[in-house]
Amino acid sequence: MSTDREQLEKDALIACQAVDYYDLADNISEMSDAELQRIIDYNEKPLESASPTSRETATLLAALRYWQSVTTGMDYKEAAALMPEMFTSETPLLDEDIDALAEKLNTPNPSAYSALAVSTRHITEEDSKFLGQLSRAPSAMHFMERETGYFIKMPECEDALVKTAHGLSEITVALMVEVHRAGYHMLELDRDAEEIGGFPVFDW
Known part of the structure; x- marks a missing residue:
């Protein structure tokens, strides 16, 4: 694979909507350069960055x-x-x-800590129950349950995030990846928080 193609695939994965990330990753080798470029050019990111660009x-x-x-x-x-x-x-x-x-x-402030509040309607009921189990586990470091939802602390790198989220659905993992890429340190899932565009909504 040429360096240009590798960069194109990487850019497309970064630009795509979080909910499409895994489908794109599975099929990216079959897509043409033009198709990947369209994803890069036209796919809008659903989350604003935690810090000014x-x-x-x-x-x-x-x-x-x-x-x-x-x-x-x-x-x-x-x-x-x-x-x-x-x-x-x-x-x-x-x-x-x-x-x-x-x-x-x-002067960037490396100690600044940002959180994004998102409606729990963006995760499935099964994931909500599993997050509760993760929060109550003796070794729980990244998950905390509360009355109206959950706090999820973002790991430093995306690979660690995916490992931390093992067992959750692809939809929830994709949401976590998007929040991480936007520069937030914490995802707050709350039943009273706003819904955000670009992600499915579940009634439960």
């Missing part, structure tokens, strides 16, 4: 620096008067405060 960060920094240039020499009251609808209860950042925020945006 580099493009989003660059735009935020540009907006900050523009605001800083416009408000140079102003006090808080004068700056707030430029956009009064945005500063009804807070004062705007100026000068050194903007520098500090720009530095924060430019």
Whole structure:
């Protein structure tokens, strides 16, 4: 297999919807380059990243620096008067405060811990029962049961995640993989949480 083909298959697996991941993995060798490219080009990801993308960060920094240039020499009251609808209860950042925020945006925080709450309707009743068993196991490290659902701690790498999820359905594993890829550290399955697009819903 050529390097280009290997990269194309890898990119397609990353781009595909989580619920299609296993079907694609099973049949990827039979698909043409054009079919794989269509998956990459047109498949929308159902989850937003836990952190701003580099493009989003660059735009935020540009907006900050523009605001800083416009408000140079102003006090808080004068700056707030430029956009009064945005500063009804807070004062705007100026000068050194903007520098500090720009530095924060430019410096990743490895200790930041993010969680995504998802409706339990995205897992089957059988998986819910199995998660309960996993949570009560003496060696349980990644699963915790609570009254309204479960917490699932994401392992560091995707291979470890798949091993951790052994015994769960492909649908639930695919959801966990998608959450992991989006950069979240914890999946919170909760009966009161919102449903998300791109995943099946189960009534039980």
